[in-house]
Amino acid sequence: MSKLGVVIVAAGRGSRMKTQESKQYLLLQGKPVIVHTLEVFEASPEVDEIVLVVGEQDVDRCKGYVAQYGIGKVISVTAGGSERQHSVYRGLECLSTEWVMVHDGVRPFVKREDLIRCLDGARETGAAVLAVPVKDTIKVVGDNGVITATPDRRSLWAIQTPQAFRRLELLKAHESAESEGFLGTDDAMLAERAGMQVRVVEGDYTNIKLTTPEDLDWAEFILGKRGEDCR
């Protein structure tokens, strides 16, 4: 089986979380969020190599976490860029595997079975992302606060990570986006622009991204619940 590398991006500032410490380093049950995330991939036999992308000022601290928590699959801890897209690109450059998964460092609750299904989806179609169907009715709202459309909910999915691709295809998609001045909020957007067929693989609602303060309460709840389920 061809090798799988994982780029974990954690070089953001976490401005929406409004904490002094960046959200990827906040402690959940005494362990930094980023370590919880790394441990999922470390424990998955499908993963061969991990590149961790962090802020330049945090490279040494993260090398320390990697050593302290024994995350042996990490081949590089490297500095990211000013936008998520640039951080992902720097991570892709550190790998030489045929397949790559890109994952947010602040999504610590992804389940191993879901990352495997995402990878299987990508190996069938060339690219796949985890996602969940939206539960609410979604409205398109104009600048004046008035609703302009109600899209059919059956076609709406909330996109998560990991997102899986052939590494060289994703690199190419990044390079064309960069040369055209396009910035996307996820890697699938770049792949879609490059004409790739990106399959959506249904994931789990607990694979939350820690974004705003109330997500920390959810995180403690999810972690506590998983602990109880194991007892």
Ligand SMILES: Nc1ccn([C@@H]2O[C@H](COP(=O)(O)OP(=O)(O)OP(=O)(O)O)[C@@H](O)[C@H]2O)c(=O)n1
């Ligand atoms: N220049 C950046 C920006 C974001 N990320 C990473 O991309 C993931 C998802 O981004 P998001 O939740 O938007 O994180 P932040 O950019 O840190 O948050 P905010 O937008 O609130 O500042 C996070 O793991 C974040 O660290 C990154 O590696 N490099």
Ligand SMILES: C[C@](O)(CO)[C@H](O)COP(=O)(O)O
């Ligand atoms: C990649 C992502 O997690 C998919 O949901 C997301 O797009 C990351 O950044 P955002 O700025 O919070 O949209």
